[in-house]
Amino acid sequence: MDELIMVKINGMDVHFPKGKTILEVCKDAGIYIPTLCYDERLKPHGGCRLCLVEIKGKPVPLTSCTTPGEAGMEISTESPKLTRLRKTILELLLSNHPNDCMVCEASGDCSLREMAYLYGASLDRFQGEKWNLPIREDNPFITFEPNKCIACGRCTRICNEVVMAGTIDLVNRGFNAIPETAFAKPRSLKNCEFCGQCVSTCPTGALTDKKGRGKGRAGDIKKVKTTCTYCGTGCNFFLNVRNDRVVRVTSDFEAPVNKGNLCIKGRYGYDFIHSDERIKTPLIREGEGFREASWDEALSLVAGRFNAIIKEHGPDKVGGFSSSRCSNEENYLLAKWVRCAVGSNNVDNCARVCHAPTVAGLAQSFGAGAATNSLEQMSDIDTIFIIGSNTTEAHPIVSLYLKKAISKGAKVVVADPRKIWLAQRADVWLNMKPGSNIALINGIIHVILKNGWESKEFIKTRTEGFAELKAKVEEYDLDRVEKLTGVSRDKIIEAARLYSQAEKSMIVYGLGITEHLTGTENSMATANLALVCGQVGRPSTGIMALRGQNNVQGASDLGPLPATLPGYQSVTDPKCREKFGKAWGVTIKDKPGLKSVEMLDECAKGNFKALYILGEDPAHTDPDLHHIRKALDKIDFLVVQDIFPTETTKYAHVILPGASFAEKDGTFTNGERRVQRIRKAVGPVAGLADWEVLCKVSTLMGYPMPYTHPSQIMDEIATLVPAYGGISYKRIEKKGIQWPCPTKDHPGTTTLYTETFARPSGLALFMVLDHVGSGEVPDETYPLVLITGRVREHYNNGSQTRHAVGIIDLVPEELVEISPEDAQSLGIKNLDWVKVLSRRGEIKVRAKVTKRSQTGNVFMSFHHQSTLTNVLTSGHRCRISGTPEYKSCAVRIEQLSQE
């Protein structure tokens, strides 16, 4: 515990830990000090001079935001002199301010106005020059009214200090100083990320959200705190609702994960909620098309058909896909529905196609398949090892923590075949060949052991199987590793040194680890590395597997998996079966069911009869689409529940409308195991939330699910899933809790494995792994490697972001990223139309010539329905988890005639 020191504030004794500024001490003690240039997310600036306080013995008032509290200080935060000074500062600001509060977008949410009111500032004490600059609306998201700018520098500082985007800076000086882009060019993707961080910090109406202008100000709206529906970071924010419509998203500065920070998708990706293209009623197939139906008709049909098929073919020919986009409660219900109403174990979720290898791999090495630490701890890392994660684009808010660590001097090692943003700023960029993860990590461990850089104590007391690992990595000398990975030996040695020698090193990985033939083994390899160096079980160490989707952690936790019941309790364990059998009143089958990819394989063979797909779009996002389509074509009865028509709904017999995250209560579990609330801000478009629909279907099928609110489902989960044992809606009302949280008085767990690992022996296990490489490697006919992934502006199959005003205008189409060398040898210029071909199919797309791609590699996302990238990807799958190898397949590119 840090020693507490004491100061007197306004005559009152206040104790606090050393190192805080006077402003922070006052804030903690609930003492108000006015500020304009202060934002907790930024370094203290001392610019606005409003936070002046008087300190006994100091000749002049000092800015409390920059003055550290020292023992014995006697501080006054209010006095006639301070009031006079503050009033004058405000009056000077108001002398060049439009004071058009009647029509100002920020009215009700303006610090300047609040303080002018508080100090009774006069609007016309100082007469002088006034700005008369035009309003700037030269981009889809951010409106700038320069006349309202008070040049506090919050927007420019957040852009440079926090986001490190370098979009705006203060130009000119004195009276003319104003935040401006380089060369005063309009904002575009070339110079701006459109995260809106500048808007979130602006204390006046100078920067406002363009999309929400005129749609309701602070006084007119209801603010609903919720959790973001995009990536697995788990940012909280407020949906601003007026007349049953979401008109804007605003920051929640109390949010435990994001502290008010948001990215383009979180802040500006909400329009899909009210899109006209939403599915608004149940639809039943009729001939080639669909007809609208009532809920009663559609649900009777669904229940009747499922029951009939189960009766005719048995429950093992029937199954369900759950979704990481849906809530914990809905995932639990679908898992329960398949086990109880259907009677099989054929249930899976879309983690199968992303992070199933993490769940399987880390569970074998450590005992539990989840990220080991808290995101917040990232800012204190000494060495960051990023492998297979384009964090700044795929997880923008996680990357803010990494950026903070970098600005505090952390060393950065990036292993990635692409020269991503972080690679450009890395101390070492391991520019590996796709699919060479195990060889690279074995090589790094080889170097560590050779130099005696391992943590002998940790290996001895906390692990088992080291001798076998040592024998295996012996075989990975650097001559061999250089050949397998394409990375030069000096870089491998430096990476090994930086990772092993730092006090706190953390591995951050994404789908670049998991979406491979050896995905599960790759994740085990990262565990080996962490264990060898003892870089796990302490704050700011461990392995952070960045989860791709908002609730991929929760979907895995809560049972829609073929081999495990909720809480990773195995169906092969009689005790687990008995526990759930008793609670659910059914007999659980002892044989694991089929994985989602296997269910589709069986469909293609005509062996699988009926499927309920909740919020997933395999006909767009699964690899080797021709195969998937064939499979979906053959099912006797397919129910798809989704918020938009997708590639998959085209194959459905019944389409049920889903409710978006803004239309229902529930919880999501983020990538650091934090269970957080989502809240109903507007009513479901079609009248029912997904959990209500599942309850109705189940009840109609003869297995009643009489829940009336999702909180009851969570209460049931708490009785059955030990890690969620202490979770209830009441406890997570204000702040989410990180599992394991076994009891009602347990605070949750930020750092896993501080004492023991979750394996039966309490020790972590080294896994012996060999380089295998990718399932499909380039050859003469298909000489390039296609890597797929995400771009910052879009998300997954794009059904949400493509319906977001502005986002679709910024990034309207897919582009294949190709290196300048490959482009030149193929005669391709930037934005030329090309054809990308693989053994499975071909697509037409435009090329983006960029140094981000290394020679031999090309990159595409699969966000666009107009360019189905997964026509190209291969059917190779992780040998253990079945996760497809999205990150590597062989392609050829041909130039198309110029258009």
Next chain:
Amino acid sequence: MSDRSKLIVTGKPFRFDQERDAEFERLVKRYPTRESMILPALWLTQEQEGWISAEAIAYIADRIGTFASQVFECATFYTMYNLHPMGRNHICICRTLSCWLRGKQEIVDYLKNELGLKPGEIGADGKFSLEEVECLGHCGTAPVVQVNGEFHESMDVDKLKSLLATLK
């Protein structure tokens, strides 16, 4: 003082000549971070060209490895960086507090009349350019005038007359 954010685009690429290139590489070793080179690099540019174009700012940002917005910020903040071609004799008059109180306006008015130039303008013949600038740091000898970087202190109209006579 005028808005300095509208840079001149020459349409021609900029790069340091050999001498400045070497000087840049010599100076960069002096500082803990490359960002520290923004101001020296702007000086080198001005030394080479007499003024700083949009292309030069982009070049400097690229050369240092920083955001163009940061170089742009510095270049527009410091009035001693010329963002357009100047007269052969570039006259700066301090307009900050001490000089203001000690009569800088008389000097400005005299030069306006005498040269037919408003602050911020360059004469058609390119002989003179005039600018009002923020504090030049010679408050003790205000008002102060700077011609091509050289200081002339405690100025008045008479002194100015004789100074102008020496300029070509």
